[in-house]
Amino acid sequence: MATESSESEEEGKIRGGNDKLIIEEDLREMSKNAAWSVSSCKPGNGVTTLRDDNLETYWQSDGLQPHLINIQFQKKVKLQLVVLYVDFKLDESYTPSKISIRAGDGFHNLKEIKSVELVKPTGWVCLSLSGTDPRETFVNTFMLQIAILSNHLNGRDTHIRQIKVYGPRPNPIPRQPFQFTSMEFLTYSTLR
Amino acid sequence: MENLLANCVEKNLSQFMFTNAIFFCERLLAEFPSEVNLQLLARCYLSNSQAYSAYYILKGSKTPQSRYLFAFSCFKLDLFGEAEAALLPSEDYVDEVPGGAAGHYLLGLVYRYAGRKNSSIEQFRMALSFDPLCWEAYRELCSLGAAEEASTVFGNNAFQRLQETFVTQRINFSEGANIDQLTDFDKASRDTSLWRTEHVPGENQQDLKIRQLGADIPPDTDRQLNTNGWDLNTPSPVISQVLDAPPPLLHKNMLRSAVEGSLMSVHGGRRIKFSEEMSAEATEGSGRRRSARIAAKKKIPMSQSYGKDSYRLHLSPSESNCVPSLSSMVEKCRIQSSKEATTSGQSISDIGSSVDDEENKNPSESSPDSSSLISGISEVLNLLKILGNGHRHLLMYNCQEALLVYQKLSLKQYNTHWVLSQVGKAYFELQDYFNADSTFTLAHQKYPYALEGMDTYSTVLYHLKEEMRLGYLAQELISVDRLSPESWCAVGNCYSLRKDHDSALKMLQRAIQLNERFTYAHTLCGHEFAALEDFEGAERCYRRALSIDTRHYNAWYGLGMTYLHLEKFEFAEHQFQLALKINPRSSVIMCYYGIALHESKKNDEALNMMEMAKLTDTKNPLPKYYKANILASLGDYHKAQKVLEELKECAPQESSVHALLGNIYKQLKLYDKAVLHFGTALDLNPSPSDAVKIKAYMERLVIPDELATDENL
Numbered sequence A: 001m002a003t004e005s006s007e008s009e010e011e012g013k014i015r016g017g018n019d020k021l022i023i024e025e026d027l028r029e030m031s032k033n034a035a036w037s038v039s040s041c042k043p044g045n046g047v048t049t050l051r052d053d054n055l056e057t058y059w060q061s062d063g064l065q066p067h068l069i070n071i072q073f074q075k076k077v078k079l080q081l082v083v084l085y086v087d088f089k090l091d092e093s094y095t096p097s098k099i100s101i102r103a104g105d106g107f108h109n110l111k112e113i114k115s116v117e118l119v120k121p122t123g124w125v126c127l128s129l130s131g132t133d134p135r136e137t138f139v140n141t142f143m144l145q146i147a148i149l150s151n152h153l154n155g156r157d158t159h160i161r162q163i164k165v166y167g168p169r170p171n172p173i174p175r176q177p178f179q180f181t182s183m184e185f186l187t188y189s190t191l192r
Numbered sequence B: 001m002e003n004l005l006a007n008c009v010e011k012n013l014s015q016f017m018f019t020n021a022i023f024f025c026e027r028l029l030a031e032f033p034s035e036v037n038l039q040l041l042a043r044c045y046l047s048n049s050q051a052y053s054a055y056y057i058l059k060g061s062k063t064p065q066s067r068y069l070f071a072f073s074c075f076k077l078d079l080f081g082e083a084e085a086a087l088l089p090s091e092d093y094v095d096e097v098p099g100g101a102a103g104h105y106l107l108g109l110v111y112r113y114a115g116r117k118n119s120s121i122e123q124f125r126m127a128l129s130f131d132p133l134c135w136e137a138y139r140e141l142c143s144l145g146a147a148e149e150a151s152t153v154f155g156n157n158a159f160q161r162l163q164e165t166f167v168t169q170r171i172n173f174s175e176g177a178n179i180d181q182l183t184d185f186d187k188a189s190r191d192t193s194l195w196r197t198e199h200v201p202g203e204n205q206q207d208l209k210i211r212q213l214g215a216d217i218p219p220d221t222d223r224q225l226n227t228n229g230w231d232l233n234t235p236s237p238v239i240s241q242v243l244d245a246p247p248p249l250l251h252k253n254m255l256r257s258a259v260e261g262s263l264m265s266v267h268g269g270r271r272i273k274f275s276e277e278m279s280a281e282a283t284e285g286s287g288r289r290r291s292a293r294i295a296a297k298k299k300i301p302m303s304q305s306y307g308k309d310s311y312r313l314h315l316s317p318s319e320s321n322c323v324p325s326l327s328s329m330v331e332k333c334r335i336q337s338s339k340e341a342t343t344s345g346q347s348i349s350d351i352g353s354s355v356d357d358e359e360n361k362n363p364s365e366s367s368p369d370s371s372s373l374i375s376g377i378s379e380v381l382n383l384l385k386i387l388g389n390g391h392r393h394l395l396m397y398n399c400q401e402a403l404l405v406y407q408k409l410s411l412k413q414y415n416t417h418w419v420l421s422q423v424g425k426a427y428f429e430l431q432d433y434f435n436a437d438s439t440f441t442l443a444h445q446k447y448p449y450a451l452e453g454m455d456t457y458s459t460v461l462y463h464l465k466e467e468m469r470l471g472y473l474a475q476e477l478i479s480v481d482r483l484s485p486e487s488w489c490a491v492g493n494c495y496s497l498r499k500d501h502d503s504a505l506k507m508l509q510r511a512i513q514l515n516e517r518f519t520y521a522h523t524l525c526g527h528e529f530a531a532l533e534d535f536e537g538a539e540r541c542y543r544r545a546l547s548i549d550t551r552h553y554n555a556w557y558g559l560g561m562t563y564l565h566l567e568k569f570e571f572a573e574h575q576f577q578l579a580l581k582i583n584p585r586s587s588v589i590m591c592y593y594g595i596a597l598h599e600s601k602k603n604d605e606a607l608n609m610m611e612m613a614k615l616t617d618t619k620n621p622l623p624k625y626y627k628a629n630i631l632a633s634l635g636d637y638h639k640a641q642k643v644l645e646e647l648k649e650c651a652p653q654e655s656s657v658h659a660l661l662g663n664i665y666k667q668l669k670l671y672d673k674a675v676l677h678f679g680t681a682l683d684l685n686p687s688p689s690d691a692v693k694i695k696a697y698m699e700r701l702v703i704p705d706e707l708a709t710d711e712n713l
Helices: A088-094 A183-189 B002-014 B018-031 B035-047 B051-058 B064-076 B080-087 B101-114 B117-130 B135-144 B156-182 B205-213 B251-263 B276-294 B302-309 B370-395 B399-407 B417-429 B433-446 B454-463 B467-480 B485-497 B501-514 B519-531 B535-548 B553-565 B569-582 B587-599 B603-616 B622-634 B637-650 B655-667 B671-683 B688-702
Strands: A006-008 A013-015 A027-029 A034-038 A067-079 A081-087 A096-104 A111-119 A122-128 A139-151 A162-168
Touching (some): A081 A088, A081 A139, A111 A122, A183 B587, A183 B622, B002 B035, B018 B035, B035 B051, B035 B064, B051 B064, B064 B080, B080 B101, B101 B117, B117 B135, B156 B370, B370 B399, B399 B417, B417 B433, B417 B454, B433 B454, B454 B467, B454 B519, B467 B485, B485 B519, B501 B519, B519 B535, B553 B569, B587 B603, B587 B622, B603 B622, B622 B637, B637 B655, B655 B688, B671 B688
Parallel strands (some): A013 A111
Antiparallel strands (some): A006 A013, A027 A162, A067 A139, A081 A122, A096 A139
């Protein structure tokens, strides 16, 4: 059962989280073509745990705040959604609280695009990267950095169990400016 | 004792008690080691899917029958070199290919798997010349693109050949009859019931049948038991009626061909009508068999009898499902007496009445009637001509002709699974998915156990975006047979429709595991990799598909699309060209070829290609769209606008048309119209990224002079 996640926009606070991860059909996961790195980690709880689809394993940082997760792509990609799995019940003081998401071309020109505070999250937390402007549904960037600024109960290190990054589906037909929407066009657009 | 044991083994084989048969055969061989008994044991092993055992015991045998059996076992074990060596001991003596038509067919397959196309074509042609009823050889030729006109193949030469065959049978028969009376070996209980409609799947029934025949020619023996071949993969019990008539001593040989036929994973058999000659032969066969057992081998024209026997008019699902069957083995169709010939795919006996009943007449008559023989042969050949023609057209992708040809069939023949799935496939290739859907639905409803062509059906449903029906179909197919690649292809398509490409890939890989040579599964895998943007994986899959079947144009198309994505336009052009060569009527391929040409800056050719595509398939709106796109990118906005305005009339609900029009009007500085069209485009539910783009365009319209950056047209 999915528990509702409420978000109060003015303060950027997110409470709770979903047990099940439900993503819209027109999004797809982008992280396969990315290079993931973290600012620090405890041996045995490294960056691979963030991508292993296993909610039992977690990444544990081992240094000073802010803890950073860097996701670098080979070319500019459109990103729409970042999803984290964190659980206050299991991780308590290791649960991240203030998170800042930054984007840019590289380490030298990252700019914050989203800042959010989690309040006792218990599951999948979706962080949308869209701005208010309809033109800003996606963030077009080479690199994404998720910074954990602080944890619950003022913990030093943090646990994150899984991260997924989503962007729009590309046009299945190469070299075309727009995607087809009507059945007729779609029927004739591909062979299988 | 020897004969008792032999009888017992034969009986067991015919009743599918394979382990019992093996046990007794081992005793037999131990007591009376002989070539004949060795072959019998090999047969037992092959029936029990123990090709490796048969391989070992037959290694080194020199007699033709043994060589054929050995080659068959090698084939099953994927030891193609040894199979070839066994079938062709020395290059010069091609005539010595044991097994006649069946041997040639097997050799053809070996060559085909090894990629030696020309040799394989030669072998298949020889198989057909030996036995015009070797339909599988014709199918292979069609799929290799080297088939001749059906009317030639199944024409006068075939007629004469078949006549000769049966006349010889007849003669032998009379000889045999005498011997029958003399010998009285048949201690095995004669189950005439067994003789008759035996609703058992199994190949070596004839064996037993013959034995059972005994000396007198039982009148009712000529019930024609038609065996329908079934797809190896279908576990559902095949209702096959074994037909008798394996003639001579080479009854074993016949069996070989039968075995081969059955194990060759084909399914669907065709019942051919035949006159009593057949039954006559059967009896004669048994007689001979017995005499063979006793004494010398009668040198009977083996090849002829071979040919006759080995018709397995079946459809192989994918060119070679050599998946060893579990218990249900494939059937081969045996000619029997009169009744109807129904097309394969029917396990139901006798759907439809026989066209010619006179032949079926007197079971009691032993002497064949030459005129009925002739009429029988000509009917069969006529049927084969139609089917062969249709099949050939389909595989050359002349789908309209194929459809017309198939319409000529009688209603009963038409409504058989094989024909229906061919018709469905023809509609599918024409991109007429609605008709394809209805045809396949009918086929599936009538024959839920027949899986051939169901992979195409699932693709049709995929194109029509019928998620629920596709899911239902996939579940049904899996419940019918979990070990058939078609079922897993359907499941894969189902996941793919839901955009769950990872799972789809897993399912399709299962299909591949079940049958490495199922070309379509490889192609579908390639499509899934492409959807996941793993273009290297996609390329690998497509190439594997092409290594199995070079004429699988979907794989060429897939490769072309992959290269388009990777922006290797020259390569893409090449692939599309090849695809077009194989299927010159596909407007979709033409469109993509045009796109590739455009990207390689060969714009005139590109535009011509679009024109061709438009003419080829008037129902396809895309050539116009692509043409407009090309014109717009060349700067010819007026023409592009004209084309799109036309297109707008035909397809008013398509967002991309409006979006493109909007861009064109912007270039033509008709900003009002541009805004109008952008607005319409947005209303028509474009994809989110497109929506963003279109909104961005709209914004920039307000400030036309401050030229926007990249957003290209």
